[in-house]
Amino acid sequence: MYRVMIVDDEPLIREGLRTLIEWENYGFQVVTVARDGNDALAQYDEAAPDLMIVDIRMPAMDGLQLMEAVRKRNIHTHYLILSGYSDFVYAKRAILSKVDGYILKPIDEEELVQYLELMRTQLDKESVAALTVNHASNIQFFNLDLQFGTEEVTIKSTDLTLYMQKLHYALDIGDKESVSLLIQEIGNDMAMTFRSEQLIKTNYIQLLATITQKLLQAQPMLRSSENKITEWISHIYDQTTFKSMQLLINVQLCKIIDHMGHNHSDTLIKRILDMIQRNYRENLKLESLAEVFNYNSAYLGKLFKNHTGDSFHTYLDKVRINKAKELLAEGLKVYQVAELVGYTNVDYFHTKFKKYVGKAPKAYQNE
Incomplete structure (x- = not known):
């Protein structure tokens, strides 16, 4: 995943942009947000962004000044400029500053995605070029066996x-x-x-x-x-x-x-059921399981429901709630139980518990 820093002095813009799209679907991950240029510079070394999305007008240090400061640290960082102004002067300065794109507010989701797709292609090319340059220093370790066969390998960048x-x-x-x-x-x-x-x-x-x-x-x-x-x-x-x-x-x-x-004679579904019993507190996903075993996720989901009578997520919820009932009976606090059985949001745990048990966790515990 390529790393993204969002810099804007408006909180609604910062958080709105973070949630506007599914960044991971386009090969990017928002690693941090900054409220102004000075905040961005303070976070830069730790965040190490490949792409900075920067508001052009901010107090103290504007977006163009921020880019100039960052380039003194790293010439390889890429930039998309945000602006609420369509005036020629700022656009001209942005072009002269060699930014990768100029987006007007309010931000259009489709336009942002188009820029990200272009940026992903460019960053992939730079990664391959860097690997080629760096290959000589690593030749003894890789020893040419990195090819994994005679034809060229296409690498998919995955988190x-x-x-x-x-x-x-x-x-x-x-x-x-x-x-x-x-x-x-x-x-x-x-x-x-x-x-x-x-x-x-x-x-x-x-x-x-x-x-x-x-x-x-x-x-x-x-x-x-x-x-x-x-x-x-x-x-x-x-x-x-x-x-x-x-x-x-x-x-x-x-x-x-x-x-x-x-026991390898067990069916795949039986092995998945056993895995759920061992790992119910984890963030289990049917889609990832389907990829591991080369199944279409919809087909695996159908097999699972035919075997258990429940969808994958319903079955997982029921296992978690049954375990939660045991922990509540031991006297643990509701928020502790929620976390122990895999729910990071206590309110969501309340909703699920009431759905399957018919009463709130505390009421169940007080019986």
Whole structure:
């Protein structure tokens, strides 16, 4: 995902622009917003935006002055200018400042999307060019095996959080084939996104540490192997080629599946049901599960409903509510129970609980 910073002195514009579109659908993620130029500069190094969407008229430091200051730190950042004014002077200054686009307020969703699609294409080209330049310094690690075959590989830029979710699903259900395919896909994407041995290894370790921690919490039989799992993850740093690193990860994750003792004669739906029982507190998504197992999500949803009588989301809600009833009976506070069973919004938990139980959580607890 390419990183976006929104800079505007009007709070309604800042927050409205953040929620105007599904940024992730176009390959972008809003990482921060800033109230003026000085605030943007203070956040810049940590936010590291690829694209800044900047109001041209702001107090103290206007958008063009902000761009000049940022260019002293990083010449590669891209800019879209926002303006409530269609006057020629500002438009001319923006053009001379080499911005990537000039959008008039009120912001038109279609126009913004068109600019983002153009920006995505440009940023993808720059990423490939940077990889080519940087390739020589990493040649010993990649050792030409990055090609993964004879034809050129097309890399799809995907959020690592989504990869983490998919790989967690595949491991929890015990599908070695899906794990192997995901490892190759993740490795390809990391190689294109991070472009250096150190960054690839660091991000891989963070991803795997998070996933294995989830597995350790949900799979008690793995806890005796916790030290071994931690040890082999740390050995990622010792790998001298990209290919050997990928092989290590694939082999070790398949060993984890063996250790969990899955019954592979179980149907896919049965394995998904077991996974829900172990991971109901997670943000489980049918669409991600369908992608992992190469199913159309509508078709997988139909299979699930035929087997259980409920849609995936209804079944998940029922599992969560049944667990919530147990926790309420133990005397936990309502907000604690909501969080423990996977609802981040207490009001939403109230609504769901009343829907399935017929009364509010507190009333149920006081019976």
